[in-house]
Amino acid sequence: DAGVIQSPRHEVTEMGQEVTLRCKPISGHNSLFWYRQTMMRGLELLIYFNNNVPIDDSGMPEDRFSAKMPNASFSTLKIQPSEPRDSAVYFCASSLPGGVPHGYTFGSGTRLTVV
C-alpha cells in the first residue's frame, strides 16, 4: 500500500485565494483526520471523519475552512478565502476501526504558504 497520499506537497498562494488540499486514505481505513501543524500552536486536530461522516469539527478554526469526504477514498480540506495566518503544514491521517495502534498513519503533509 502506498500509504496516506496528500497533494499537493507544497502550495504557495496569495491572500484571498481559495486553496484545496487533497487526501487519499489507506484502503480499508474508515477514519480520516485533518491536522494543522504550526510552530506556535503545535499539532491541532481540525476535523475527524468516520465512515465518510464528519464526527467532530470543533477544531475547524472558522467558516473559511470546510472539509468533505465524498467517498471512502478521498477527502478535501478547503480554505476560502485564505489568509497569511493559515500558513502551516496540513496533515491527513487515516486509521482502522477502533484506532488499532498500528492502523493510524499520517500522510507526508501539505506545506501551505499564504502571502
Added chain:
Amino acid sequence: GEDVEQSLFLSVREGDSSVINCTYTDSSSTYLYWYKQEPGAGLQLLTYIFSNMDMKQDQRLTVLLNKKDKHLSLRIADTQTGDSAIYFCRNSNYQLIWGAGTKLIIKP
C-alpha cells in the same frame, strides 16, 4: 479538558541515552503512543504501550508508564544522529490529545 504536556527541547550527546517525558491527564486511555516526526515528514508511529503495562522494551527504545503519576517516558539508548526528530506522545481516546512535541537535538 484533557491535556498532554511535554518539554519542547532535549539536547543530548551522541551515544548517550535520551529520555523524553510526557505527562497526561486522561486516565482512561487504553494505549499511549510515541510518534516520531523527522524534518519535512509526517508523524510515524514509533511505539506504544498498553495501559496495564509498566514497561515495554523494543531494541533501543524503552517506554515507561507510571499510571499513578500519569507519566510516560521514552528512553532511547545509544542516541544516534538519525534519532534527531520531534517526538510526540498522545493518548487513545477519540479526541486524540497530542503533546506539543519534544525536539531531540544530538550534539556530536
